[in-house]
Amino acid sequence: xxxxxxxxxxxxxxxxxxxxxxxxxxxxxxxxxxxxxxxxxxxxxxxxxxxxxxxxxxxxxxxxxxxxxxxxxxxxxxxxxxxxxxxxxxxxxxxxxxxxxxxxxxxxxxxxxxxxxxxxxxxxxxxxxxxxxxxxxxxxxxxxxxxxxxxxxxxxxxxxxxxxxxxxxxxxxxxxxxxxxxxxxxxxxxxxxxxxxxxxxxxxxxxxxxxxxxxxxxxxxxxxxxxxxxxxxxxxxxxxx
Amino acid sequence: xxxxxxxxxxxxxxxxxxxxxxxxxxxxxxxxxxxxxxxxxxxxxxxxxxxxxxxxxxxxxxxxxxxxxxxxxxxxxxxxxxxxxxxxxxxxxxxxxxxxxxxxxxxxxxxxxxxxxxxxxxxxxxxxxxxxxxxxxxxxxxxxxxxxxxxxxxxxxxxxxxxxxxxxxxxxxxx
Numbered sequence: 001x002x003x004x005x006x007x008x009x010x011x012x013x014x015x016x017x018x019x020x021x022x023x024x025x026x027x028x029x030x031x032x033x034x035x036x037x038x039x040x041x042x043x044x045x046x047x048x049x050x051x052x053x054x055x056x057x058x059x060x061x062x063x064x065x066x067x068x069x070x071x072x073x074x075x076x077x078x079x080x081x082x083x084x085x086x087x088x089x090x091x092x093x094x095x096x097x098x099x100x101x102x103x104x105x106x107x108x109x110x111x112x113x114x115x116x117x118x119x120x121x122x123x124x125x126x127x128x129x130x131x132x133x134x135x136x137x138x139x140x141x142x143x144x145x146x147x148x149x150x151x152x153x154x155x156x157x158x159x160x161x162x163x164x165x166x167x168x169x170x171x172x173x174x175x176x177x178x179x180x181x182x183x184x185x186x187x188x189x190x191x192x193x194x195x196x197x198x199x200x201x202x203x204x205x206x207x208x209x210x211x212x213x214x215x216x217x218x219x220x221x222x223x224x225x226x227x228x229x230x231x232x233x234x235x236x237x238x239x240x241x
Numbered sequence: 242x243x244x245x246x247x248x249x250x251x252x253x254x255x256x257x258x259x260x261x262x263x264x265x266x267x268x269x270x271x272x273x274x275x276x277x278x279x280x281x282x283x284x285x286x287x288x289x290x291x292x293x294x295x296x297x298x299x300x301x302x303x304x305x306x307x308x309x310x311x312x313x314x315x316x317x318x319x320x321x322x323x324x325x326x327x328x329x330x331x332x333x334x335x336x337x338x339x340x341x342x343x344x345x346x347x348x349x350x351x352x353x354x355x356x357x358x359x360x361x362x363x364x365x366x367x368x369x370x371x372x373x374x375x376x377x378x379x380x381x382x383x384x385x386x387x388x389x390x391x392x393x394x395x396x397x398x399x400x401x402x403x404x405x406x407x408x409x410x411x412x413x414x415x416x
Contacts, residue, residue, distance in 0.1 A: 095380060099286040113315075114322060117284035 017147070019202060021069055025159025026195050027215075031223050032061050034188040035166040037171055041181050044126045051172055058164040066157025074149035084141055091131060098134045099124060105137040166191040192216040242347035242359065245370055248275075249363045250295035256310070256333035257320035265333065267347060273306035274370075275363040275392060278381075279348050279356035283315040283323035283334075287380045291358075292327060292334075294383040299331045305390050307362075308332070314340050314355055348374060360386060362393060 038059045040050040091098040099120050106116035123130040135141045170183030196215025200208035242248070253266040267275070278295065280288045295302070295309050302309055309332040315323070317336035324330040335342070343349035343356035350357050358381060362371035371389055375381045392399040397409040 020412065094378075096286045100378070113282065113284045114319070117286075120286070 010083065018151065019199065021152050022159045023199055025065055025069075025194055027154045027161035027192065027219055028065060029058070029061065029160035029163025030166050030188050030191050030195075031059055031163075031219060032160075034167040037167055037181060037184050051168070054164075054171070055167055058161065058168065060159040061164065062157045065160045066153045069156035070149045070153030073147040073152040077146050077149060080141065080146060084135065084139075085136065087139060090091060091134065095124075095130075098138075101138045102130070102134045109120040109137075163191065189216060189220070192219045194213060209224065242357075242371055242372060243361065243369045245363050247369045249361065249367045249369050250342065251367070252335065252337075252345075253295075254337060254342065256335040256362040257317050257324055258333040259331075260321065260325070260329075262317050262321065265335070267363075270308050270310075270315075272308040273365055274308070274393065275348050275362045275367070276309045276386065276390065277312060277346075277363060278305050278309070279312045279343055279346070279359045281350075281353070281355040281358065282313055282378055283319045284326070287344050287378065288313075289327055291380050291383070292323075292330060294380075295386075296327075296330050296332065298383050298387055301387055302390060305387075305394050307390050310335055312342060312356065314338055314343065316416060327360060345350075350377070353377065362390060364393075 033054055036054050037050065040053050044053070045048050102123070103113070103116045103120050106119060111119070120130070123133055167184035167188045170187050173182065174183045193212040193216040195212075197208045197212035199215065200211025203211070205211055231241055249267065251267040253264070255262055258298055276295075278291070280291055280308050283290060291302075292311055295311070299309065310336040311330075311332065313320075315336075316338050320334035320336055324334060337343055337356070340349045340354070340356065346359065346361060348357040348359035355376045355377070357366035358377060358379070359372070360381060361369055364370045370393055374379070388404055391405055392403050395409065399409060400407070403409075
């Protein structure tokens, strides 16, 4: 039987827990910057001004996304922590309730009542083991449920930057008003597909290309709908002006 | 839930006693009183405190001519293993797998699919003379149940918190 190093697996799971921030950040960075480039290309004639504005937007977006991820994770951690503390206080006051609750959960997962009872009795000899198992089984709370605010913020910010660079680079490197924007859009599409493919690879999926296409389709659909809404409301702006 | 004065529904079910399975019925019990207590499940964490609590007080209940019968929806094989797990139980554990008896006594919890933690004391005529139930998460008091049995056995007017040695209330006096 192949041996599994629990510590190594745990570290892997902790690293993978950042996938949400990476995918979200890259996708948002790519699309936001591509949107800014598209919008400014039509409105601003000077290439350098478009690049500067996109760079400013990228910096602001990365900071905003990083701060948002930090604050969001921190709030989530605090709320979950407070709830968990309440559960622990209640469990200390009413251990039978925890034992019965855990027993019910084990039975729901297929153990016979007798086997579940013996397991809970064994766990009850070590209160810490009983508490952590009950928290995981009864409330779905584990150590991994608590994110790391600072790490999430940094990962999100860097992911946004990495995503934003993709449409910016061709725009800066390819001369000519027609090719620079086209290059940016092609790079955007390829990156979105790549992120989906990467997520599929992490999930050990056989149909990674499908994961990539789905990601691309959803992200581009969102962008297209946003563009259409912009078109629809643009007459209002003209009227107001 | 049945109340004092109601006739006690009879039963003809299997029970586990002394490591054996046997068929039994209410009619076969000849003691003065029957203490019929329902509990939710074998192999649980509140019920054993009650089951063993009644077992520890078995002699005191026997001295009051009272037969104890425990009932749950578990099958009789489970009762056997449960009694063994608890170190042996000296009174029968009645198997009510379909909850029919619990329903007849009005103590079946349809949501949880178990019997409530209910206690009935039946007199010689097998009428209910005492009925009480506790929430599923609160165990009942063996001492209080024994006090009730003793009070019932006196046939006297027993004031609040009466226990052996305390004066009975005189007939006709309001409490």
